[in-house]
Each structure stands twice: as structure tokens, then as C-alpha cells.
Amino acid sequence: MDKEDLRSLFLEVRAGSVDIDSALKVLRNWPTENMSFARLDHHRQLRTGMPEVVFGEGKNAEQIAAIMQRLAATGAVTMATRVDPEKADVVMAVIPAAVYHREARVLQLNRPAEPVSGSGLILVVAAGTSDLGVAEEAVITARGFGCRVETLYDVGIAGVHRLLEESDKLVEAAVIVAVAGMEGALPGVIAGLVDCPVIAVPTSIGYGSGRGGIAALLSMLNSCASGMAVVNIDNGFGGGCMAATIVRTGVELKS
Amino acid sequence: MDKEDLRSLFLEVRAGSVDIDSALKVLRNWPTENMSFARLDHHRQLRTGMPEVVFGEGKNAEQIAAIMQRLAATGAVTMATRVDPEKADVVMAVIPAAVYHREARVLQLNRPAEPVSGSGLILVVAAGTSDLGVAEEAVITARGFGCRVETLYDVGIAGVHRLLEESDKLVEAAVIVAVAGMEGALPGVIAGLVDCPVIAVPTSIGYGSGRGGIAALLSMLNSCASGMAVVNIDNGFGGGCMAATIVRTGVELKS
Amino acid sequence: MDKEDLRSLFLEVRAGSVDIDSALKVLRNWPTENMSFARLDHHRQLRTGMPEVVFGEGKNAEQIAAIMQRLAATGAVTMATRVDPEKADVVMAVIPAAVYHREARVLQLNRPAEPVSGSGLILVVAAGTSDLGVAEEAVITARGFGCRVETLYDVGIAGVHRLLEESDKLVEAAVIVAVAGMEGALPGVIAGLVDCPVIAVPTSIGYGSGRGGIAALLSMLNSCASGMAVVNIDNGFGGGCMAATIVRTGVELKS
């Protein structure tokens, strides 16, 4: 319902082809769809460029399946994050076309066959083996939105040469998503080496005073490196989504 | 000192035009410059695309002036952030060409006459009058890096229509830097309305349980909106720098 | 035992119809009832307008059933909150007249057949599907106290138009209970749109740095919107009870 639609509506009202009560109703009925337990926002893709994504935690498998079916009916990419394997099995029994990414815990429907041509490369970097679940959530999310994604795993700063020896890969990327738990220093080191934006994703991996990811989060927020911003702890989806949004900005400026 | 330089070095060593000790020395002498109280990183602009910027807090005016002179000698844009008016006066007495932005508390030298053509628009949005200092730091930073910047101030969510009536401006932006204190809800509302990346900057404006900006920071990190990432509290420089890095990504993909 | 009762007592003492030791005893025996594991406060309804409500967490089913029976014996509305389905089954086996609201986890006895006429409308608004349990606790509580309640669910601020399109409903309410997790921005946006009191209820829905609801709580406390106050995290009962207390104030002024 953008400005042009509004102008058309006024023209129709003036021409009498639309009566006033209908006009009022149109203005009231934004394109949301009210299910008993959810209110779908079909308009979101037009508005933000990203379709609505189902946050699977705290919803049961039946709810996830029902919402995904409605969202997928429009042909748009449809995803549900934070879905346990058990729930995923139930959803896939209902929607056989759904694909489940076990490590990332993401369900997808209507995902693009291959990346949108011309968009920049997203590089997802992870500090340790234990951070892979969050990193994969970022990977699957960005691929679902049609992005080209590569990965670089287990390059934490306890052996900084493991990272430096892959500097070619770092330099190629249009955006880097850097995932780390423990002291969370990896994104800052990377941001000091490259000229592209870095999205830092803290994870809850660790123990003692850092349990829950708070040490990694604070470390990333307080980094003295520039060209870097942070998303919530374990929010691989958020990291992948921000990277996709940035890369798309590049694509759009290009066209 | 990139890969091509390294290849050239090997070629010269093989050709005998460079002896081995000189080669070792070259590899050792990365382009840093060691002042008694600071170690300048002239190489940073090549590596990260952004020149080194002086963090003015905790340095005296003489140190700031000396570092700025050295950095500016290369002709690069030179900035110092978090500079009080008193320190700024001292620096400008030494370096008359320096420009001081009072609200942003930023000193600049060699700043570009006008934005680099072709780069996307950065829109800096602030929730309240009290957030302007941080917002202006973002504005001056991004302009210093050659970006096209516009502003939209005092559009906090206590009257959400003030924001909605400016939706044209929001939609035009390539990147939005959203600055807010108190409950910090503004960036999330914006991210739900636009299709470009949103950089959220929490400020320390507020009182009581939110004093210090922690409420705004947590609110932004926990937003359910996507396409958004966060920098540290009051870090206007970081927000402007991240926005400039993203816009440049777009420009580069374009060319 | 109000002022008039006290005057009567003195009159009876003076008249000799009550002897002094009895008078002392009356003053000592406020209307509490001492069960072995609980001390019932039958006087509370007279004093605060609300009957005592059983907090089910940390009590076993037998204790809940026994307390509810005693409280219900006076004919007053009787509720137990935070009751698991397993405990509820046990209680309902003992008290067949009890009604269990599964999503709200509330047990009720002697609930009013329909709302007290003339009282204002309470609107319970929830940001997301995952907040429904807390929202329903507020709904059932307020209805139990004889209030007229309607609901508006899944209207979080990531798509603020979903809320705006329901502005008719918002404007009709005498009190709004706004329930939200994550960044907790919904109540502040609503309070900026309406002229009635808003009770904000943060929920523990979320993850990472906001886990436990602390981000939502701080966001609500620091809102720049006015005409709003906050209850504890996940305290749907408290929200519903405060709303009922306010609405009753209106009713009483009316009569």
C-alpha cells in the first residue's frame, strides 16, 4: 500500500468507481492475515525486502506447519528457525517439500535454487567447533535469501596465524559474519584486517564468568576496531539476515 | 604490503636486486611509525579502507595535535573524536586548518569537499533532542569518509506518527543509523518499515534503571526486527563508520 | 473491623453487653483462619476489594485444593494461578466445580457468570504468539474479578501497521494490558496512541542478552511514553489484577 496505491485510490474515489466506505475499508485492511494464534504480515517482504520468518521456539510443530503453509502459499521463501529435530519431523510429515538443516536447526520451503547473480560474497567465520550451530544458522539464512555464502571455521585467536593464512578469503568477502564465544575477540581482529563490514555474532559457548555469552557480547561491543556491529547472543539468523540486507543494498545500487 | 608486493619482493630477491637482509627488514618494517607515546598505523587505510582515527578521550591536546599532524601529512582524511572544546582550541591553535564540530565534538583535517559521487544515502535518525550529540558524531564521521548524509531528528516512538509521516525519507536511504536513548525502541520500529540495513546506536540518555544506556542497548539487541545490528552505547563514531563501510561496499560492487 | 465496628464495640463495652476480656479477644481475633500450612486472610476482600488468590507454584495439589475449598466456602470468587495441568487434574478430582484454563494455567471457582455491568473495557494486547500464556493469565484474572475483557494478539512492533490498523479497538478500551517479550517496545508505542492507562507486562520470551525478560522489563520502565506502569516479568495475574482495580475505581466513582 504505497504512495501510488494511495493516489489511485483517491482517483477512484473522485471518479466514483470506489465508494467512500470501501475506501475506508481498504485503508483499514492492510495485508495481514489473522489466524487464530498468529497474524501474518504478508506485506513485510514489500516493505522490508525480507519475508516474515517463523521463530520456532515456543511454538508447537502444528503451529509451525500451519504458518509455514500459509506463508509459502505466496511462493515466497519461507523459513522457520530454532526448530528441534522432533518438531522438524512433524512439520516435514505435513509439508514433504520442506528441507531441514539439522546443525542450523532451520526449516526451509521455496528456497532459491542458486544465489542471485551479481551479489557480493558473504563469508561466515567461526572461532571454534562449538560455535558451528550458530554459524550454520547464519549460513542457511543468508543462502535462503539468495546470497552467495562461504565459510571459514575454527580460526579462533588462540592461534592467530590460522586466521592470517586465510587472508585471501577474508579480502574477497563483501560482508563477513564473525561468530565467536568465549572472549569473543575474533570479530575485532578480523575488522582490523579487512575493508568490508563485519557483523559480530557472540555465542553462549564458554563457562564460568562468561557463561551465557555475556563476555563475548561485551567484548564485541567494546572493540576498538571500526566497521563492525553486533547482534544478540546466538542470533545466527540475525547475523545472516543483516549480511543479506547489506549485500542486497550493494546489488540494488548496482542495477 | 599485499600479495602482489610480496610477489615483487620475491622476484627482486631472485633477481638479486634486493639482498636477503633487506628483504627481511622490509617484511619486518610494516608501515607503522613509532612516536614516543603512540604507534601510528599508516597501513590501516590500505587494509581496512578507513584511515586511523584518534580517540581523543584520555589524550591531552598536545598529543592529539601531534598525532593529527603526522596522520594528515599523508593527505588522508584525519579525525579526532571525543574532543572537548578546550582541547579543540589548543589543537586549532597548532593546526589552523583543522575544523571543529562542536556538537559532535569531532576535529577534522583534509575532509573531502563533497560526497563521493554515486554512493548511497546515509540517513541518521535520532529519537530525541538529547540524543543529538551522538547523532552528530555519526553524521560528521560519515561525511568525513565522503558519504552523502541526511538527518531526521526528534521522531521518537512516543508519537510514532512523527516517524511515519517521514516514511519517504526512510525509504530513500541506503543505510539508516538510528540513535536512541531511554527505552531504545526507535531502531526496531524503523527496521520493520524499510528494506535497507539499520545500524542501532544506543545512547546514555535517561535516568533511573536505564541510566548509562543499558536499557536502550538491551532493547536494541533483543529487537524482533531483522536487518539491524548494534554498536556500543554513545558510539556515534562507530555507527557512522559502519554505515560508511556498508555504503562503500555498495559503491564498489557498482563499479 | 472498620471504624464503625470499633465504635459499636466501645458502645457495647460501655453498655456492659460485652465484657472487657471479650472485647480484647475480638480485637485480637482478626478474621484470619489458621490452617496448619497457611493462614487465610478472609478479611482481604473487605479491605482491598480483591479476594485472596492462591499462588500455585511451590504448593502441592492437595494444599491448593484444601485452601481453595476453604476460600470458596464463603462464596467468593476463588482462583489459583501457576497451576500445572497435572496438579489441576488432582484439584478438579477433589473439587469438580473447579474450571481449569489450560493456557493461562489458572483454576477458578465461583467465577461470575458475566461481567459486572457498567464497568469499562479491559483490552489485553500481546506482541507475539509466544506471549499468549502470560496474556491469558491476565485475561482470566480480570474476567474472574467480573470485568469485561477483549484481546488483540500478535501485533508486535516489527510490523507496526498491524497495531495501527486496530486503533479502533485501542481507543475503545478503559484500560490496556500490554504484554511483550523480546525488546518490550509494544506498551510504549501503545501508550503514545491512547488516552487510557496502560499496564505493561514484560515476558521472559527471548534469548541471549534478554533471556529472562530483563531487556523487556528495562525497556518498559524506561519508556518515554506517559500514562503507563509496569508489573513483574511474566506477571499476567498482576497485570490483570491492576487493570481490574482501575476499572473498578471507574465503576465506583460512577455510582
Place this chain on the structure above:
Amino acid sequence: MDKEDLRSLFLEVRAGSVDIDSALKVLRNWPTENMSFARLDHHRQLRTGMPEVVFGEGKNAEQIAAIMQRLAATGAVTMATRVDPEKADVVMAVIPAAVYHREARVLQLNRPAEPVSGSGLILVVAAGTSDLGVAEEAVITARGFGCRVETLYDVGIAGVHRLLEESDKLVEAAVIVAVAGMEGALPGVIAGLVDCPVIAVPTSIGYGSGRGGIAALLSMLNSCASGMAVVNIDNGFGGGCMAATIVRTGVELKS
């Protein structure tokens, strides 16, 4: 700009008395007024029943004076909170009609001569002498909005009989605003004694582990008393405003 206005606009468009571009412009120009450093929300009183109030902290005296003059031009009650005596002197030199409440640190213009008849009594209760500044902010705010307000000071729970002996006053109130620092237990004790809504206002009075008011805030949020909700630490304005909003609900239902 309510629904009826919108209908009128459509009628005029259909009648041709308003052309389409004007209609678009009207829809774009909500009643905000853009000063260089602030964006006034004249529409707020219509929307929320409360006029916009100036938060004086972080604004200079000239800005406060300028904003107050514009807001007061409409004849509405105009207030600025958190104004130091020095700033207040400057503002009153510019606007001689302004009244300054020193303890509450509030400036007022166009305040109502006497309370709106028929509205319920607001009782502001404070635990200690040190809490009076915050309590007075609540008092002046509510009186500014036309409410009838009485006070009850220095009745903290270290001598609970000081409170009990004033139970007549407590029982008369339509709403109670209970202000306390230290352990913040006062509002919970009051809420257990009365049948009207209690707004709890924690203050930053105290020392050691409670410094900043966090102990009082947590105590109030976790109270087992019902019919009570909480505002931010030291937010006397918020407490007074919520009380006024509730009382007005009562008045409106009455008429």
C-alpha cells in the same frame, strides 16, 4: 486527524472542493511543528489526553523557554520537568507567567486554577523526608493535569503504626502514588490495606548495595500485594501522570 476527519476529507475530495495533491499533503502533514532542535507533537493531547511535557534534563534554558512558549500558545497546560533553579530563572525571565515549583523542579504555564470537579482524590504517600523531591514532582504533575491531590509524608515502614494511624486518608483515595527509597516496602504494605490502584515510585535514596534505587525497584516489582504497578526510579512525573490518567478514566466513565 481522527476517523471523522478522514471521512470529511474523502467527501471533500469526491465533491471536488479539495484536489488530490492537497489531500495527500494533508495526510502527510500531521499536526507536528518542526523547530530546528525539536519536533512538537501538538496532536498528542487529542490522542493521549495529555499534552506534551518538556523533559528539561539535557536541554538548555533557551531551548526550554522556546518550546514552552510554542506549546503554551495553544492555551494548553504546559510543563517542563527536571529543571534546575538556574535554568528556571532564565526561563521565568523570558516567560514571566511561568511558575516554578522548587522542590519538584517543575515549571508550569496555563495550569488550571482548581481541580476538575468530580474526579477522584489522588493521595501521594512518601516513606521519608529524603523522598520528598520525587513525591512533589508527582503532586505538581497531577495538579497540573487538573487533579485533586493530597499528601501523606514520612510514614515509612520502620514504624508501621505511623501509616496505620492514617488509614482514613488511605481509604478515601481513588488512586495512591507511593514513593519510597531504601528497601521500597511501603507501596506493598499500602496495597495490602486499600482497594484502589497503587502506583509505586522507587527513589534513588539509599546507599551501599541499594544505591541508585535498584533495591527499591526490585522490591516493588516483586511485591506479593496486588493492585499495584511500578514506574522508573525517581520518575515522579510518571507516577503523577499515571495516577491522573486513571482518575480521568473514572471521571469519563462517570459522565
Place this chain on the structure above:
Amino acid sequence: MDKEDLRSLFLEVRAGSVDIDSALKVLRNWPTENMSFARLDHHRQLRTGMPEVVFGEGKNAEQIAAIMQRLAATGAVTMATRVDPEKADVVMAVIPAAVYHREARVLQLNRPAEPVSGSGLILVVAAGTSDLGVAEEAVITARGFGCRVETLYDVGIAGVHRLLEESDKLVEAAVIVAVAGMEGALPGVIAGLVDCPVIAVPTSIGYGSGRGGIAALLSMLNSCASGMAVVNIDNGFGGGCMAATIVRTGVELKS
């Protein structure tokens, strides 16, 4: 090994009845007993007046049984706290004389048949039914140390008259142990009513922002009432032990 013992030792050394190496050995061998997994402090009762008590959490049933047997061999009162029913069953199979207090989760051996005559009364007061486990730990501990203990349960401040009507009991006590979760206001109200020391014990009962007992702890530490001190959250043992230590002080002064 007090001063007199030391003097005797010197006398014996001078007399030649003890040789120097034996004297050194005596000084080295304080009365501790080294089991493979624990080092018993038999000397503690002489030194502190209280026997060593076994903290059962993090020890298995066999360890608890072995330590209790060694400690009990001296005839002293022997206790183990925080013992689950399962562990208790194992210990009682090994030591049939042990008595298990299920609600308090305390095991006892050699407990005194009745209170030491002449010592003052300890009154353990609990705010709610859910606080009983912690309160009972205090009760059993103090009785184990030979104290006279009475209880007053479910007298939380949401109905402050329930407490006031028992003021006779409060006034009789030599020490009061006041146990409360939620907002933890009970001990402060009591300390304002009585002239004996009050030991405040916060419990972890509650939810939301107070989960874990932090609200109750802070409330108690920040109370404006005097003659009150606080122990750790859920530390019923510590409360009972402090009360017993105080009462014993009274007894000793008496004799």
C-alpha cells in the same frame, strides 16, 4: 590448645618431662583428623562453640555417612544440611540412630533431648507457605544446638494485620529469625516492632526480576529498620546458627 595449654607445655619442656621434638609435634598436630576426602576440625567446638556441620550438597551419601560417624564418635551434636531424601535413606541405613527432618532436609545425631534451660526464645517467622523449607532448616538447626524455638508462619506483609495480631509472640522472643522471599519486606517490618535482634533470611521464592532471591536480599540489606542483619539467600542453617550464637551469649552473661 589455649594459652594455659601452651604454658603447661613450656613447663613440661623445662621440667624435661616432654622433649623438644615432642613439643614441636604437639604444636604441629592441632586436633584435626585427616580422612582421605575431608579434614575434620574436632577443635572447632572448643573454638567457636559450635561443632562442625556437614554441608551435604556436593557430597555423596557414603561421604556424608562416614564424616557423620567420625564426628558423632565424640558425642557431640552432629548435623548434615541440604541432604536429599534419597541420600538420607542411605545414611540412615548405615547410621540407624540418625534422624531425618524431611522439610528441612537436615540429618541429626546426638541431638539434645530438650532445650538448654534458661536460654532465651528463638522465634522463626516465615512470610509464606513456600518459605517453609528454609524456615524449618533454621528451626532444626537451632534446636539441634539446644535452643528453645517457636514458629510463626504465613504472616507476609500483604496482610500486615496477620503479623500485628501476633505481636505478643514477637515481643516474647529473645531473637527473631525472619524468613521471606518475593520482596523480602517482612524482616524490616518486624524489626520496627520489636526490641530484640532480627536475623533476616532471604529465600529464592519468587519469579521474574526477583528470581533467585536477589530482590529479597537487596530489600533486607537496604532496610531502614535497625537491629537487623542478613544471611545468604536460602541459608536457613546460617540464620538458625546466628540466632543460637546470640542466645548463647545471653545465657553465658547470665551465669
Place this chain on the structure above:
Amino acid sequence: MDKEDLRSLFLEVRAGSVDIDSALKVLRNWPTENMSFARLDHHRQLRTGMPEVVFGEGKNAEQIAAIMQRLAATGAVTMATRVDPEKADVVMAVIPAAVYHREARVLQLNRPAEPVSGSGLILVVAAGTSDLGVAEEAVITARGFGCRVETLYDVGIAGVHRLLEESDKLVEAAVIVAVAGMEGALPGVIAGLVDCPVIAVPTSIGYGSGRGGIAALLSMLNSCASGMAVVNIDNGFGGGCMAATIVRTGVELKS
């Protein structure tokens, strides 16, 4: 107004020597005295054994002087804590009989000439020179309440022998008030050495992660030593008051 007074009142009412309205008035007029900015609790000494003490922080010198004069008029010990030297000078100009203890920042009137005979010794122990202000507040408080007090300063645990060599003094005490900042380990070490109650007072002395006294507070709350309880950070008054309350318990049992 104790039980016997109440009985007398009833007797007089029955006898007709007191009319009912007078009786009601007596019951309403508890012995509080309402000054414009404070409500004095003359009854407190009867109820809690301790007179009301003025918390000087946040009150001006005139208020302190006025309250002290009213309180002292009854002949009771009168104290004001947390009084700066400047305020103290003003108060002493008004009340020449007042004595100011500079290190403790306490003002006293009507203090007892010497300790009440027969009461046990209070020993105030401080870990470091920087803790003396808080320790002295405890000393002056307890002496003001008629207690016999000795001190032992600068015996922190970094050289535990400094403490051990004073074990004679430790053993003599009826109650120990142990004051420490930094890591706050002193009270726990003492409690492991003595058989009397230990009141632990954390101070805000320290830096870095312990600034504000939180490390000392947590250390004391989590001590594995028994017979110890804790008051708020820097609350020397609270520590001295609790010690005096305990010692008095002993005295009373004695008589």
C-alpha cells in the same frame, strides 16, 4: 500504648471517666509528632528499645538541628549519622551541647556518661586504615547506646598473624563487629576463631571490579563460617546498632 494501656482505657470507658470520642482519639493519636517535613516516632524507643536516629544524608543542617532538638527534648540519647563537618558546624551553633565525632561523622546529644554496667564487650575490628570511618561509625553508635566498646584496627588477612596475635582480645568479646573492604575476608576468618556472634560490615573501599563494596558484600554473604550475619555496605551505624541490640539481649536475660 501497650496491652495494659489498652485495658485501662477500656476500664475508663466502662467507668464513664472517658467518653467514647476521646477513646477513639487516643487510639488514633499514637505518639508521633508531625513536623512539616518529618513525622517523629517518639514511641520507637518503647517499641524497639532504640530511639529514632536521624539519617543526615539528604537533609539540610536546619532540618537536622530541628529534629534533634525535638527528639532530645525527651531526654533520650539523640544521634544524627552521615553529617558532613559543614552541616555539623551549623547544628552545633544551634545546639551547643551537641558533640561531633569527625571520623564517624556522627552528632550526639544526651549520650550516656559511661557504659551501662554489666553488658558484654563489643569489639569493633577493621581490616585496613581506609575502613576506619565506617568502623568509627559503629563504635560511636554502640557507645551512644550505652555499650562498652573496644577496637582492633588494621588486622587484614594479608598478614593473618596480625589478627592471630590479638586472639586474647577476640575471645573476650561478647559481640564482634568486623569491618572490611577489598575482598572482605576478615569477618569469615574471625568467625572461625571465636564463639560469639560476628556482625560483618562490608565497606566500599577498593577499586576495579570491587568498586562500591560489592565484592566484600558477596564474600561475607557467602562465607562458610557460621555465627555471622551481614549489614549493608558502609553501614557502620547498622553494625553498631545490631551489636548493641544483641548485647542488650544478654543484659536483659541476666537481670
Place this chain on the structure above:
Amino acid sequence: MDKEDLRSLFLEVRAGSVDIDSALKVLRNWPTENMSFARLDHHRQLRTGMPEVVFGEGKNAEQIAAIMQRLAATGAVTMATRVDPEKADVVMAVIPAAVYHREARVLQLNRPAEPVSGSGLILVVAAGTSDLGVAEEAVITARGFGCRVETLYDVGIAGVHRLLEESDKLVEAAVIVAVAGMEGALPGVIAGLVDCPVIAVPTSIGYGSGRGGIAALLSMLNSCASGMAVVNIDNGFGGGCMAATIVRTGVELKS
């Protein structure tokens, strides 16, 4: 790949025995080994003197076994920490030579038959029986690295003489690892008694306000004793490793 290696490479390039692309490749291929889920850092032992150690938490038994086999292939000491008994059984079925230390939860391969001669003694001291798991992790780690280790357990400060009577042992140590939960005061007391470095290891043993080890950690960081530093909560591995690194420093200076 140290400086000499680099010189050799240049010599070979100049001599033509190595071509340039091979040289580049050598520089790129640092000695890491890329398994699909991990990137082994064989170079670490050369660089830091310590082989890479597997953090077992968050890895499955198959991953642990595979990584240990690769690391052990070089003959170096190989360890995995935080391995549950169940995982350990699986690993030992695959690698029969592996030894599992149940209390420490550490798996080892190729561990040295006896300590490296000449290195100083590491003494691991633990405050309570519940701290033994963490203490044993330190013991096994340091022994794995060839150190001579002795232990001193259950000497917490509630009975400080238990510690003092073992002062001979304390004085013999070259480094002390002091492990404590609860109030964490043990390391500070020890550091005040000895002249060797003390590594403080806080544990998560405790309850209430100290749960998670935060009280012990803060206590240790804020100790006024010198010659002491701290590792993360429950990080026995880190404590043992730091001790081994220090002792080796001594050995190396010696040779």
C-alpha cells in the same frame, strides 16, 4: 616457521631450488591440519610450549577421539578436558591407550612417565571437599605437562589453623594453585603467607547470592594480598596450565 626458516626459504628462492609459487604456498601453508570440523594447530607446541588441548564440552565422543588420534600421532602429550564418563568410555574403546581421570574428567595419551627432573613443585590446595573436581583437573593437567605436583585438600579458612599447620608444605612449593568456592578467601590468605606465585581458581560451589562462583571470583580479584592472579571460574585446566608455564620458566632459566 621461525625466522631461520624464513631465511632458508629466501636462500632457496635465490638459489632457484625453490620456485616462487612454491615459496608463496609454503608461506600460506602454516602447519595447521584441516579436519572437516576442526583445524588442528600442530605448530602450537613450538610456539607456546604447550600442545593443543581438546576442550571436550560441546564436542561428541567421535570428534574427541578423532582429534586426539591426530594430535597424538606426533607423539606429543594429548589431553581432552571436561569429558563425561560416557564420552570417555567411547573414546577409550577407540583408543585403548587413553587414560581417564574420573574426578578430573580428563582423558590423556602419551603422558610423561615421571616429572621432568629439576622443575619446582606445584602445590594444589583446595578449600573444601566439593572443590576437588576442579582441583584434580589442575593436578592432572600439570602432571600431564611433566610437572611435579602435590596436594593439600579441605583447608578452608573457617578453620584457618588447618592451613597454618601445613605451612611447611606451603613454603616448599614453587607455585601454588589455590582452589576455592563460597567466599573464595583461601588464595588471599595463602598469598599472605608464602613467597611464591599463587594462581587462584574460583569454583562454582556455593548457593544463593554466590551461585555460579561470582562471589569467589570477585573476592580473589579484589584481594589485598600480592603475588597472586586469577583464572576463570571452575577453570582447573587454566590454573594447572599457568602453574606449569611458570615452573617451566624456572627450569629454563636454570638450564
Place this chain on the structure above:
Amino acid sequence: MDKEDLRSLFLEVRAGSVDIDSALKVLRNWPTENMSFARLDHHRQLRTGMPEVVFGEGKNAEQIAAIMQRLAATGAVTMATRVDPEKADVVMAVIPAAVYHREARVLQLNRPAEPVSGSGLILVVAAGTSDLGVAEEAVITARGFGCRVETLYDVGIAGVHRLLEESDKLVEAAVIVAVAGMEGALPGVIAGLVDCPVIAVPTSIGYGSGRGGIAALLSMLNSCASGMAVVNIDNGFGGGCMAATIVRTGVELKS
């Protein structure tokens, strides 16, 4: 007063050359010296190898001067830390031989003319110019204890090559003290590069969510690098002291 002294005392007692009361007195009079405001621990250097050091914060200049004079009278190295220039001037007027290190804010007397021969090198590394004060405190402390110290400043990880190019210096060190504020990642990166112990010192340099040094502290505690331990925020003295203690261990093993 070590074991041999004790044996001698017994021999003298047996021989009758020392009478028993004198022996008792000797045992009581450990070598502490009781000034009115401090209790000097002359024995500390024998016990811990480090002389007592004056913590200057919270002491006035006169106290500092008096304590330093007494301590220096023994000829031992004498230091006072955290001394402001103003206090230093006063002390130096009293003790002209004292040397003041302005950046480190340390006063010294009797400091060694040159390092003790044979001890390993301590390298103090600082991340940024703003960390120099803390770093210099470490430097002056370690030099005061006779250590050989070098420095490496402004090598933070935003340009990790600045650090790598100084790897020769890193490798030479026997112990490294790594000082960093902001995200505190420097010590972990260093610990991954070297084989000597690393003492990490977080500083309070930074802003926003890291203000006070908490982000740096947590980052260091949670580092995945080994051979590293942490001291309190801004505790340069503690870092230098721990390094000196370690280096001395090496020296002693050597001899």
C-alpha cells in the same frame, strides 16, 4: 619467626636462659609495629619475599610519609602506589630522598640501583596510549623489586601486525604483563604466540557498556588461550608484583 627460631626458643627455655613469661611474650610479639592509624608488618618481606607496600588511596599525605619513613628505616625498598601529584609533593618535602613517578603515580625509597643479575626479562605490553598509566605502575613496581623490565606500547589488536612485527621482543621475555582496556583481547592474542606466562591487566579505559573495565576483565577471564592469569581492573601494581614473584621463582631455582 620460622621453625628454627621456634626450636631455639625451646632450647633456651629448657636451658633456663629464657624464662617462660618471656617466651610467651616473644610468641605474642610478632614483628608488627603498631602506629596509631596503621599496624606495620615488618615480617612480610621474610614471609612473602615482598616488602609491605602502601596503598596511597584513602590515606592523607602525612600518613603516607609517616608509614614510608618507618618502613624505609629497615633499609628495604619502600613504595606507595596511587599517590596524586599533590600528595607526592607533600611527602617529598618530608622525605627528600623519595622519587616520584608521575605517570605511574608511585613513590619510591631505597629502590635498587640496578636489576638483580640473572633474573629473566619482564615485558610490559600495553594496547593503547590511554593504558600507559596502568602499564607504568606495573613497570615501576617490578623495577622497584629489582627486576629487569622492558616495554612495548600501543600494539592493540585493531592492527595486529603492529604486535606481530615485535615478535622478537615477545619471545625474549620470561614473563609478559599485558595491559588493555576496551575489549581486552590483547593478552589472549599474546598468550597464543609465546611460551612464557602472561599476566593480563584489564584497564577501565573505554565507554558505554564497557565502562569501568568490566568488558576487558571478562574477556581476559574467558580467553581460550592458556598460560595466562588475570589481576583486578587497573591493578598495575598487582600485575608487576605477580611478574616479579614469578621471575624470582626462576632466579631461585637457578641458584
